[in-house]
Amino acid sequence: MKNNETASARSWSVDWTNTLFLGGYHLLLFVLLPVYLLNNSPSSSLLWWTLGLGAACLLAITMGYHRLYAHKTFTTHPVIESILVFFGTLAVEGSIFSWSHDHRIHHRHVDTELDPYSAPDGFWHSHLLWMLKKRPEIDDRVIHDLVKRPALKLHHAYYGYFMVLTNIIAIAFLWWVTGDLFGAFVIGTLLRMFVVHHCTWFINSLAHMWGSQPYSTEHTAVNNFILSFLTFGEGYHNYHHTFAGDYRNGVRWYQFDPPKYFIWALSKVGLTKNLKTVNNITIKRNLVAADRHLMVERIKALNITIDREAWIARVEEAAASLTENLNGLKTASDKYQKLKAQKDEEMEAMRHRVAEFKQKVALEMAEWKKMCHLLLETSESKLTTSLA
């Protein structure tokens, strides 16, 4: 590994190892799957075990490779870590070093030419083609925390052997439980790898193209609940790119995000610790800023005759006041938390101040939501009468 910063993504040559491997296994799957299905009918046990292995691989990538290693959003017990590394290796997505390295660069240089899977370069580039291009060598500085760990260094140095070994173990296991060696290879390995790969790749392609941007419009990442099912919780990518240090991607309890539930449940029995979250007030501040941007853009793009400047000023004024009160609430809440133990007059006064700010924010937020509904969700024809 060299200590040189990432070279420009514009000058590139073919990565033959990746190209032959990815092209080869896709071809093998497309030839062998019809042959297998014409001569056999897969047992339900084979299908269920394959589904289980695929789910374990996706979970290990999202919870392990992504949230544990690339973003360090929690810490975990060595037993859980070993399980995550085993299934992450079985997923055939490269070593923890290379995966985390590319992903950290993706966040740092998102949508620019230094971003390895830059979405503005098109669906196929961000989904798949970027892997066929030779990547610059791993820069130790980008993963300085990971390179200090001997076990992860070993994982990187012998990744190819571990990847083959974990897949041989999976095939042997499926053969043992189903008695179907051909099925274990075609369905349990090739098809499972294909589905897990494309689901992961959707995070780099579709999750930067197809969905909404409630938390930030400063990058192409989007939120899309359909994708969260395909990617095991990574469909809330707009939130993730805005607050990458949060262990959750789907920040609301009902948003489908399996790693979030696992990390949280394991923390209750002491198997995960130091779960990082972003403060609710900070999240709201971002929601307001993103909505403000979307509303101003909509007003500018409207074809109807309205006093544009007056409406933009109204939006700006409401956003500024709401942001100021959210900032006030954050400062007062932080002070109150520190004074809480004192139980004196100063603490009582701060408790009062927090309550005042909460009331102001609630009132302004209700007005803000009405404004968002009017300016972002109402058709242009209806706006003609509402805004005139």
Ligand SMILES: [Zn+2]
């Ligand atoms: Zn992304």
Ligand SMILES: [Zn+2]
């Ligand atoms: Zn990330």
